[in-house]
Amino acid sequence: MTSNATTPNANTTSWDEKSQQFHGGQDWLTLTNFVEDFSVTTNALGTPRPALEAARQAVNLCDHYPPANQEPAKSSLARFLWPEQWATNHGRLLLGNGASELIDLVVRTAPAGPWKPGPFRVQYKEYQRSAQAHQRPVLDSTDPSQAAIACIVNPCNPTGDYKPLSELKQWIESNVQPGGYAVIDESMQPWHSPQFRQDSLTSQTEYVAQLYHQKKISVFVIHSWTKLWCCTGIRLGSIVCPTAEHCLALKKVQVPWSVNCVALAFLDRVAQDQEYLDDTWRLTSQWREHTVTQLHDTFPQWKCYGESFLSWVWVDTQDRTVSEKAVNLARAAGVPVRSGQPGYEMPTFVRIAVRSPEKLQMLLKAWEPLLN
Structure with missing residues (x-):
């Protein structure tokens, strides 16, 4: 494990704090063991393949x-x-x-x-x-x-x-x-x-x-x-x-x-791409409900917020120290989440992207030390 993977503020190093607004989505740059990004609210289905192929083909037109x-x-x-x-x-x-x-x-x-x-x-x-x-x-x-x-x-x-x-x-x-x-x-x-x-x-x-x-x-x-x-x-x-x-x-x-x-x-x-949208509407709400249930069962003191159709869960751990530890454990395991402190100034919160049940288990595994 490199030191960058466990440094509390590693995800701020890509930003010029004097001139730029902090956003998430930069942790993967510093993690040698990156697995899945829970810090961004992108679609859990990943990039649509037909559109990705069209983008690849368009690179051939970069001389115009x-x-x-x-x-x-x-x-x-x-x-x-x-x-x-x-x-x-x-x-x-x-x-x-x-x-x-x-x-x-x-x-x-x-x-x-x-x-x-x-x-x-x-x-x-x-x-x-x-x-x-x-x-x-x-x-x-x-x-x-x-x-x-x-x-x-x-x-x-x-x-x-x-x-x-x-x-x-x-x-x-x-x-x-x-x-x-x-x-x-x-x-x-x-x-x-x-x-x-x-x-x-x-x-x-x-x-x-x-x-x-x-x-x-x-x-x-x-x-x-x-x-x-x-x-x-x-x-x-x-x-x-x-x-x-x-x-x-x-x-x-x-x-x-x-x-x-x-x-x-x-x-x-x-x-x-209608098929991609149909899968998005069908699976996102299912996987989000699973995420909320798993979080509630594992950490009953945490509170989850947000509409059922959204691609993320806004979670109040109700303890700043717990939140910081959750962010650091997730980053160390290569599954970063978004801290509520930088930018939003809500230090007890974390934002978790909706991902498949299999990928969610990686995050929950990383958080097992929080149960002790």
């Missing part, structure tokens, strides 16, 4: 610029989001180099004024990082003031909280000032079920148009597709804008060719 119009991948994703009305909504869709690029674009171009997070105890930090980088005042989630730009991650990563459409609309209208931006991150929402579209803001075209017409509130929906389709290494995200004009405004300040030929080829193929 990727298409500036992002086609045919953008049309394929539009068909995925709006099977019946994709042509109508196509002009409102823009692809990006991961959701991170699009987060920065929309925060940078929003009206001047304060930024506000969603109502949950903590959420994905990239939105706040971008707001602070652009010197926006940051409001607390409990502040009753309306913001120039309010961002909610729904379902919330890491807490697992989820607002259905009716509650989500109420939150938008209560927290965004007239003329402001509402940014809804639905990266984990497609795990919901085969009916995910009906409970997504992407389906609410008339509502979004009406809100903009009546109050000039602009609603943007962001997706990071790297979790659902397990392709974090190629960076792939999208944003649905309230109007085609909003989309053009973002495109004007977007770096040209930000989505490379490999990512575009991957997306074009994976957006048509």
